[in-house]
Amino acid sequence: xxxxxxxxxxxxxxxxxxxxxxxxxxxxxxxxxxxxxxxxxxxxxxxxxxxxxxxxxxxxxxxxxxxxxxxxxxxxxxxxxxxxxxxxxxxxxxxxxxxxxxxxxxxxxxxxxxxxxxxxxxxxxxxxxxxxxxxxxxxxxxxxxxxxxxxxxxxxxxxxxxxxxxxxxxxxxxxxxxxxxxxxxxxxxxxxxxxxxxxxxxxxxxxxxxxxxxxxxxxxxxxxxxxxxxxxxxxxxxxxxxxxxxxxxxxxxxxxx
Amino acid sequence: xxxxxxxxxxxxxxxxxxxxxxxxxxxxxxxxxxxxxxxxxxxxxxxxxxxxxxxxxxxxxxxxxxxxxxxxxxxxxxxxxxxxxxxxxxxxxxxxxxxxxxxxxxxxxxxxxxxxxxxxxxxxxxxxxxxxxxxxxxxxxxxxxxxxxxxxxxxxxxxxxxxxxxxxxxxxxxxxxxxxxxxxxxxxxxxxxxxxxxxxxxxxxxxxxxxxxxxxxxxxxxxxxxxxxxxxxxxxxxxxxxxxxxxxxxxxxxxxxxx
Numbered sequence: 239x240x241x242x243x244x245x246x247x248x249x250x251x252x253x254x255x256x257x258x259x260x261x262x263x264x265x266x267x268x269x270x271x272x273x274x275x276x277x278x279x280x281x282x283x284x285x286x287x288x289x290x291x292x293x294x295x296x297x298x299x300x301x302x303x304x305x306x307x308x309x310x311x312x313x314x315x316x317x318x319x320x321x322x323x324x325x326x327x328x329x330x331x332x333x334x335x336x337x338x339x340x341x342x343x344x345x346x347x348x349x350x351x352x353x354x355x356x357x358x359x360x361x362x363x364x365x366x367x368x369x370x371x372x373x374x375x376x377x378x379x380x381x382x383x384x385x386x387x388x389x390x391x392x393x394x395x396x397x398x399x400x401x402x403x404x405x406x407x408x409x410x411x412x413x414x415x416x417x418x419x420x421x422x423x424x425x426x427x428x429x430x431x432x433x434x435x436x437x438x439x440x441x442x443x444x445x446x447x448x449x450x451x452x453x454x455x456x457x458x459x460x461x462x463x464x465x466x467x468x469x470x471x472x473x474x475x476x477x478x479x480x481x482x483x484x485x486x487x488x489x490x491x492x493x494x495x
Numbered sequence: 496x497x498x499x500x501x502x503x504x505x506x507x508x509x510x511x512x513x514x515x516x517x518x519x520x521x522x523x524x525x526x527x528x529x530x531x532x533x534x535x536x537x538x539x540x541x542x543x544x545x546x547x548x549x550x551x552x553x554x555x556x557x558x559x560x561x562x563x564x565x566x567x568x569x570x571x572x573x574x575x576x577x578x579x580x581x582x583x584x585x586x587x588x589x590x591x592x593x594x595x596x597x598x599x600x601x602x603x604x605x606x607x608x609x610x611x612x613x614x615x616x617x618x619x620x621x622x623x624x625x626x627x628x629x630x631x632x633x634x635x636x637x638x639x640x641x642x643x644x645x646x647x648x649x650x651x652x653x654x655x656x657x658x659x660x661x662x663x664x665x666x667x668x669x670x671x672x673x674x675x676x677x678x679x680x681x682x683x684x685x686x687x688x689x690x691x692x693x694x695x696x697x698x699x700x701x702x703x704x705x706x707x708x709x710x711x712x713x714x715x716x717x718x719x720x721x722x723x724x725x726x727x728x729x730x731x732x733x734x735x736x737x738x739x740x741x742x743x744x745x746x747x748x749x750x751x752x753x754x
Contacts (some may be wrong), residue, residue, distance in 0.1 A: 264602065266527075266530075268597055268600045268601065269593070269596075269597060271594065271597065274590060274593050274594055274597070275590075277590075278586065278589075278590040279587075280585070281586045282505040282583060282586060283581060285582050285586065286579075288748055288752060289575060289579050290753070292575065292748075292751075292753075293575075295754070296754065299617070303575055306754075308563075311752075311754070314746035315749075315752050315753055316745075316748070318748070319744050319745050319748050321743070321749075322739050322744045323744050326737055326740060326741050326744065327737075329593075330589050330590070330593040330733075330737045330740075331733075331734055331737045331738075336534075337531060337534070337535075339535060340534060340535060340538045343535070343538045343542055344538060344542060344545075345541060345547065346542070346543070347541075347542035347545050348545070349527065350546065350549075351545060351546065351549040351552075354553055355549070355552070355553055355556065356555050358556065358557055359557075359560070362557055362560050363560070377571060391681050396681070408509065431584055452520065493654070
């Protein structure tokens with residue numbers, strides 16, 4: 239406080255080391271009028287400066303065709319705004335003279351805002367990089383275009399890697415030796431040459447046995463419970479009754495009956 | 496009643512003003528301790544205010560990054576002269592309220608009241624400029640007769656005895672689904688107006704709350720509530736008013752100046 243010409247107020251409470259709420263009070267500071275006036279003048283100057291620079295940029299673009307990159311405009315305008323904000327915080331809001339705890343509270347808040355802004359902007363700013371990688375066509379066995387190995391063993395895979403391997407060894411061994419080796423390593427494989435089982439799989443998600451395509455489909459009308467909860471007699475639904483008995487003669491008698 | 500205005504009224508025994516006989520709330524050992532506690536509470540509140548506006552600033556940054564052309568067009572619709580004038584009005588009012596704290600500390604009652612009144616007047620002027628010259632024409636196409644911008648446009652209708660003039664095709668610059676402006680050049684321009692009205696509207700609401708708070712200070716100052724012995728309310732309302740100014744210091748270049 240040595241630099242503050244005017245202090246005022248009751249003397250600070252004497253420090254009692256045994257008191258957990260030990261006196262931490264700061265002297266009340268009366269900020270000189272001249273300081274406040276100077277800060278106001280600097281703030282007004284910076285306001286006119288930022289407006290002037292913005293106008294100059296528009297003017298330069300209009301008369302000379304000089305396009306100043308947008309990040310420069312943003313950086314200049316935001317730098318001036320930060321300087322103005324600091325002046326308001328330090329002098330008008332008295333953080334310069336105040337209990338440092340208040341400044342720490344505010345600095346932490348600004349840090350949180352910084353994190354918020356930083357991660358939002360890096361997320362959005364690098365979306366393009368991710369999309370470039372994601373937009374490639376997805377194909378079985380990979381898209382190829384990959385180099386592997388080194389020296390004499392260096393090879394570039396084009397297209398499907400399983401085809402690449404097959405063609406590579408066909409060329410290396412010739413068709414006859416290729417078939418011989420295949421018979422020796424795959425002789426008792428149950429699927430024979432058809433190694434790809436992908437087309438044998440089928441989606442079963444969300445289905446129960448009774449609702450699957452192989453289940454009888456004739457139960458829809460005839461066996462639906464009526465509104466009072468009893469199974470409806472066949473006579474209640476004459477048009478549907480015959481159809482329900484004719485339907486799939488080869489289907490196993492499952493459910494309902 | 497908060498700790499700020501407990502023990503209302505002059506001291507019956509001596510007739511001395513409130514600020515001379517002020518006693519802190521019973522759970523504080525001294526006036527200074529109370530002053531510090533109140534101020535820390537205010538700073539915590541100001542931190543939440545900053546975080547409220549941080550959401551708007553990040554929203555602005557994200558949408559500007561996604562639709563730079565719309566935001567470029569949008570900021571061209573705003574007149575930097577009104578933004579600049581309002582910045583000066585707010586900075587000046589920040590100075591008057593900062594000075595009013597010194598007035599209370601020096602027991603300059605007349606100057607204290609005058610500075611508080613000027614601050615309220617500036618706050619009302621700010622909202623008045625915003626509503627009359629910015630929101631109203633952009634939203635509806637109606638201009639007030641003495642708006643200098645009116646000379647650039649052709650008015651077809653007038654109302655209220657010539658006080659208002661309507662310019663066809665100017666209005667309708669509204670947020671989101673309310674958008675009704677026929678000459679937009681970018682499909683995302685309603686997004687710009689959403690950000691513009693949300694950010695400046697929430698800020699203007701804070702200005703109006705400030706009008707209420709500073710008027711309350713003025714009424715109390717007339718009753719000699721503030722002086723060297725007690726000026727906590729002037730100080731914390733001053734902090735609130737400065738944060739309103741601080742937010743505008745960032746809103747002004749972001750909305751009006753960056754093209």
